[in-house]
Amino acid sequence: MSDINTVFNRITQKAGETLANKEKTAPQAETAELLAQLDKMKPWCNQMISAVEQFIDVTAATKVVDVFKKNNEKKTQADKINTAFRTVGEEATGFPKMSAYLVESAAAHDRMAAAKKTFNENVTKGLLQVLKDFRDKDLVDALRQKDEMEKARLDLDSAKAKLKSVKSEENKAKWQAEVSKFQATYNKEQGETTTMLRETHDAFEGLREHFKQFAAEEKAYYTSCMEECTKLCQMS
Numbered sequence: 001m002s003d004i005n006t007v008f009n010r011i012t013q014k015a016g017e018t019l020a021n022k023e024k025t026a027p028q029a030e031t032a033e034l035l036a037q038l039d040k041m042k043p044w045c046n047q048m049i050s051a052v053e054q055f056i057d058v059t060a061a062t063k064v065v066d067v068f069k070k071n072n073e074k075k076t077q078a079d080k081i082n083t084a085f086r087t088v089g090e091e092a093t094g095f096p097k098m099s100a101y102l103v104e105s106a107a108a109h110d111r112m113a114a115a116k117k118t119f120n121e122n123v124t125k126g127l128l129q130v131l132k133d134f135r136d137k138d139l140v141d142a143l144r145q146k147d148e149m150e151k152a153r154l155d156l157d158s159a160k161a162k163l164k165s166v167k168s169e170e171n172k173a174k175w176q177a178e179v180s181k182f183q184a185t186y187n188k189e190q191g192e193t194t195t196m197l198r199e200t201h202d203a204f205e206g207l208r209e210h211f212k213q214f215a216a217e218e219k220a221y222y223t224s225c226m227e228e229c230t231k232l233c234q235m236s
Contacts, residue, residue: 010151013158025153031190034197038142041204045135052128056120078113082106101235108228119221127214134203142200145193152189156182
């Protein structure tokens with residue numbers, strides 16, 4: 001069968017299934033469950049990636065800055081506080097206690113901003129990159145294999161449909177041989193798909209360790225902020 005005929009038969013089979021609700025060869029129970037999980041993983045990953053990017057201030061604007069102006073980082077709200085506190089502190093020399101406090105507060109906010117930058121960088125290189133790699137590599141490979149299994153399934157069901165429609169014994173024998181051939185191919189693809197989906201399932205489970213590291217990065221950042229704020233609260 002030529003490639004053109006194969007593609008045409010698959011399209012025809014798919015259209016017939018959609019319009020006429022024809023019976024389809026069902027995957028094994030385990031494979032069906034793994035396929036259902038696979039279909040949810042990309043939306044899950046996209047949702048988490050988007051949320052993490054927003055959490056660490058990765059926006060379209062900062063991405064452009066990172067690419068084209070690496071040495072000219074976007075000003076943040078923390079930068080504005082630091083500038084305001086330091087400027088007023090240095091100018092308000094007639095108010096020594098207030099001046100000293102504002103200068104120290106600006107320095108503390110500088111250190112907290114540095115801690116936040118470190119946190120953002122660690123999360124970008126860690127959890128965020130891991131999620132993107134899983135989505136763009138593991139899931140792409142698994143979805144490609146799922147597609148191969150679906151092609152084999154369409155070939156098999158197309159051959160089954162033709163076998164049911166033929167009348168002569170000669171044609172029945174021909175299409176029975178075709179069904180057997182496509183059944184073997186489908187069984188092979190289903191086995192390979194199941195194996196890959198198990199690996200993808202385990203890889204998704206393994207992402208848990210990277211979320212634990214994310215929590216550790218959060219702890220380090222917030223601990224640093226707490227220490228700086230405690231010192232500011234205790235200043236006389």
